[in-house]
Amino acid sequence: SKAKNKPKLNKNELTILVIGLDNAGKTTLTYALKGDTEIDTVPTVGFNAPVRIERQGKRLCFYDLGGGARIRGVWTKYFHEVHGVIYVVDAADPFRFAESRDELLKTVEHPMVVGKPILVLANKQDKPEAVPDDQLISELQLQSLTLSRHNVFQCIARPAENSYELDSRVSDGLNWLVKAIKSNLDNLHTRMQRDAEAFMEKEKERKSEVARRLAEKRENEQKQQSA
Amino acid sequence: MGLLSLLRKLKKSDKEARVLVLGLDNAGKTTILKALSEEDITHIMPTQGFNIKSIHKDGFKLNVWDVGGQKTIRPYWRNYFDNTDALVYVVDSADQARLEEVNIELTKLLTEEEKLAGVPLLVFANKQDLLSALSAADISVGLDLHSIKDRAWQIQACSAKKADGLQEGMEWLIKTVQERESEKK
Numbered sequence: 001s002k003a004k005n006k007p008k009l010n011k012n013e014l015t016i017l018v019i020g021l022d023n024a025g026k027t028t029l030t031y032a033l034k035g036d037t038e039i040d041t042v043p044t045v046g047f048n049a050p051v052r053i054e055r056q057g058k059r060l061c062f063y064d065l066g067g068g069a070r071i072r073g074v075w076t077k078y079f080h081e082v083h084g085v086i087y088v089v090d091a092a093d094p095f096r097f098a099e100s101r102d103e104l105l106k107t108v109e110h111p112m113v114v115g116k117p118i119l120v121l122a123n124k125q126d127k128p129e130a131v132p133d134d135q136l137i138s139e140l141q142l143q144s145l146t147l148s149r150h151n152v153f154q155c156i157a158r159p160a161e162n163s164y165e166l167d168s169r170v171s172d173g174l175n176w177l178v179k180a181i182k183s184n185l186d187n188l189h190t191r192m193q194r195d196a197e198a199f200m201e202k203e204k205e206r207k208s209e210v211a212r213r214l215a216e217k218r219e220n221e222q223k224q225q226s227a
Numbered sequence: 228m229g230l231l232s233l234l235r236k237l238k239k240s241d242k243e244a245r246v247l248v249l250g251l252d253n254a255g256k257t258t259i260l261k262a263l264s265e266e267d268i269t270h271i272m273p274t275q276g277f278n279i280k281s282i283h284k285d286g287f288k289l290n291v292w293d294v295g296g297q298k299t300i301r302p303y304w305r306n307y308f309d310n311t312d313a314l315v316y317v318v319d320s321a322d323q324a325r326l327e328e329v330n331i332e333l334t335k336l337l338t339e340e341e342k343l344a345g346v347p348l349l350v351f352a353n354k355q356d357l358l359s360a361l362s363a364a365d366i367s368v369g370l371d372l373h374s375i376k377d378r379a380w381q382i383q384a385c386s387a388k389k390a391d392g393l394q395e396g397m398e399w400l401i402k403t404v405q406e407r408e409s410e411k412k
C-alpha cells in the first residue's frame with residue numbers, strides 16, 4: 001500500500017549535514033563535538049558514523065560527508081532529510097574560496113535546501129593566514145544570503161589548537177543554528193516529509209532506468225554473440 | 228607506508244581488530260590481501276574456503292579474514308560474522324554487469340545481519356587499472372551507499388595489481404575502528 005512506503009520522519013531528532021570542501025575540517029569538527037579532542041583524521045570519501053549530542057532539549061544528529069571533488073556528488077542524496085546545514089570553510093586557504101563559494105551557492109539554491117538554516121564556520125582561525133571575516137564574507141558572497149537563515153562564525157575546529165577544548169564559538173554557532181531550526185519546525189517537517197517522498201520517487205525512477213539500460217545491454221550482447 | 232607502520236599508529240589499548248573481507252567471486256579480495264602483505268600476486272586461485280592473515284605488533288593483532296565469494300560459498304559468509312570490527316567489501320569496478328548483484332548481496336549483509344550492525348564499511352572499488360573500470364563515485368551510486376546511515380562507510384578506488392589505494396583504505400579503516408573503540412569506553 002502507499003502508506004507503507006512513506007518515508008518515516010524522526011521528529012525527535014534534528015539532523016544536521018556537515019559539508020564543505022575536502023580538508024576544511026568537517027571530521028575534526030564532528031569528532032570534537034562528541035568530545036574526541038585527540039584523534040587525527042584521514043580524508044573522508046564517504047560518510048562517517050552519525051555523531052549524536054543533546055542541545056537545547058533536542059537530540060542532534062550530525063552527518064559528516066566527504067568533501068573531495070569526486071565524492072561531493074553524494075551530498076545531494078542527503079539534502080531531503082536534514083533540518084539544517086553546517087558549511088565548513090578553511091579560512092586560511094584563500095586559493096580555494098572560489099571553489100568553496102560555488103559549492104555553497106549550489107547547496108543553498110538546491111530545491112531541498114533552499115530556505116533551511118545554514119551555519120557557515122570560518123575554520124582554522126589559529127592559522128596566521130586566516131583572512132578577516134569581511135573578506136571571507138565578500139569572497140564567498142555571503143552578503144547575498146538572507147540573514148535570518150544564514151550566519152557566519154569564526155572558529156578553531158581542531159581542539160589541539162584550542163587547549164584541547166571545543167571552541168566556544170562552535171557552541172555559539174550551533175546554538176544559533178538549533179534556534180533557527182526550532183523557530184520553524186512544523187513547517188520544516190511538513191516540507192521534509194514532502195521532499196523525502198519526492199526523493200524516494202526519483203530514486204525509484206533512477207533505479208528502473210539503470211535496470212532498463214542493463215537489460216538492453218545484455219540483449220545487445222546476446223544478439224552479438226548469436227550473430 | 229606498510230601495513231605494519233599503520234598498525235604501529237594504533238593506540239596500545241586497542242589490542243585486536245578483526246577485519247572481514249567479502250565480495251563477489253573474482254572481485255580481487257585475495258589479491259588485495261596478498262598485495263597488502265607484499266606477497267606475490269601472480270598465481271592466485273579462487274578461494275574455496277577462507278584465508279586468514281594475522282599480523283602481530285606491540286601486543287596488537289589485526290586478523291584479516293578473506294572468504295571465498297562464489298555463489299555456492301556465500302551462504303557460509305555468516306559463519307565469519309562474530310566480533311567483526313570492520314567490514315571490507317571488494318568490488319570489481321570493471322564488471323558493470325554484476326553491479327546489481329553486488330548491490331543485492333551488500334544490502335542483504337548490511338540490513339539483515341544483526342552481528343554486523345554498526346560495523347564500519349570500507350568498499351574497495353578495485354581494478355582501477357582496467358580501462359573499463361567505473362569510478363569510485365559511480366560505484367557508490369550504483370551500490371546506493373548513500374542509503375547507509377547506521378554506520379561509517381568509505382569508498383576507496385584501488386588497484387590490487389598496482390598496489391594503488393590499498394594503504395589509504397586501510398588507514399581509514401584503522402582510524403575508524405580506533406574511533407569506534409574510544410567511543411565504547
Ligand SMILES: Nc1nc2c(ncn2[C@@H]2O[C@H](COP(=O)(O)OP(=O)(O)OP(=O)(O)O)[C@@H](O)[C@H]2O)c(=O)[nH]1
Pocket residue numbers: 020021022023024025026027028029040041042043044045065066067068088123124125126127155156157158161
Ligand atoms: N590548524 C588547524 N587545522 C585544522 C583545524 N581543523 C581541522 N584542521 C586540520 O585540517 C585537516 C583536515 O581536517 P578534516 O577534519 O579531516 O577535514 P574534512 O573537512 O573532514 O576533509 P574531507 O574528509 O576530505 O572532506 C586535518 O589535518 C586537520 O587536523 C583547525 O581549526 N586548525
Ligand SMILES: Nc1nc2c(ncn2[C@@H]2O[C@H](COP(=O)(O)OP(=O)(O)OP(=O)(O)O)[C@@H](O)[C@H]2O)c(=O)[nH]1
Pocket residue numbers: 250251252253254255256257258259271272273274275294295296297317353354355356357385386387388389
Ligand atoms: N586488472 C586487475 N586484475 C585484478 C586486480 N585485482 C585482482 N585481479 C584479478 O582478478 C582475478 C580474481 O582475483 P582474486 O583475488 O582471486 O579474487 P577473489 O575476490 O579473491 O575471488 P574468490 O576467491 O573467488 O572470491 C585474478 O585473476 C586477479 O589477478 C586488479 O586490481 N586489477
Ligand SMILES: [Mg+2]
Pocket residue numbers: 026027028041042043044064065066067
Ligand atoms: Mg572528513
Ligand SMILES: [Mg+2]
Pocket residue numbers: 256257258272273274293294295296
Ligand atoms: Mg579469493
